[in-house]
Amino acid sequence: MYEKTEGIVLRETEYKDADKLLTVLTREHGKITVKARGVKSGRSRSKAACQLLTYSEFTLLEKQGRYVITEAVPKEMFSELRTDIELLYLASYFAQVTEAVAQEEDASPELLSLLLNALYALAKLKKPQKLVKAVFELRLACIAGFLPDLRGCAVCGSPSPDRFNITQGVLQCASCGNESTTGIRMPVSPGTLEAMRYIASADAKRLFSFTLSDAALTELNGLTESYLSMRLERGFFTLDLYKSLFL
Numbered sequence: 001m002y003e004k005t006e007g008i009v010l011r012e013t014e015y016k017d018a019d020k021l022l023t024v025l026t027r028e029h030g031k032i033t034v035k036a037r038g039v040k041s042g043r044s045r046s047k048a049a050c051q052l053l054t055y056s057e058f059t060l061l062e063k064q065g066r067y068v069i070t071e072a073v074p075k076e077m078f079s080e081l082r083t084d085i086e087l088l089y090l091a092s093y094f095a096q097v098t099e100a101v102a103q104e105e106d107a108s109p110e111l112l113s114l115l116l117n118a119l120y121a122l123a124k125l126k127k128p129q130k131l132v133k134a135v136f137e138l139r140l141a142c143i144a145g146f147l148p149d150l151r152g153c154a155v156c157g158s159p160s161p162d163r164f165n166i167t168q169g170v171l172q173c174a175s176c177g178n179e180s181t182t183g184i185r186m187p188v189s190p191g192t193l194e195a196m197r198y199i200a201s202a203d204a205k206r207l208f209s210f211t212l213s214d215a216a217l218t219e220l221n222g223l224t225e226s227y228l229s230m231r232l233e234r235g236f237f238t239l240d241l242y243k244s245l246f247l
């Protein structure tokens, strides 16, 4: 049976001859693996649409739960991301994290829209990389079921705690310590905390619409990156690649 779906390519795997296997986050089916025939050939009309980080309309043929692409038309290629190595590595990290949390045959419009909006913010709006990365990491953690409790100190209730416990996903004061405050605690300044609350609760359309000093963005990045990798219990080689650019 033929059907059309829109989706973004999260991963390309070399396959035999001129074929590729693609991992695609689609609007209707969540994450799926599709075979793209002949797309390594220069003559393929679907070549551009089947590249990593391209958002395309795919015509799929489904046979016993396996998908083959019969036609693919690119809708947004985010070409700005392909000519800048920092942006390309960061965007590849977003794709790898998305693949890690996306479920097969389970549509998640929120996840798809977060990834597309993050790529748009990087490529078109030229938002600071640190801001986009922090928003993506924290919001993705929320979507994946790891919404942190950012109301106040989890021990004394103070509205202005100065530590974020990334192991537990709660706020604490440096001075509040008891048997429940185990785990890794990282300093969080008031501006950073405000940004975290914004990212966790803002409307998807306004998610990237805030500014923060570079120092606060650096602190925020350390927190969101550590929190996400702690919660997902893994690292990402694309993130290591991206960070190696700044060593």
Ligand SMILES: [Zn+2]
Binding pocket: 153, 154, 155, 156, 157, 158, 161, 172, 173, 175, 176
């Ligand atoms: Zn406290």
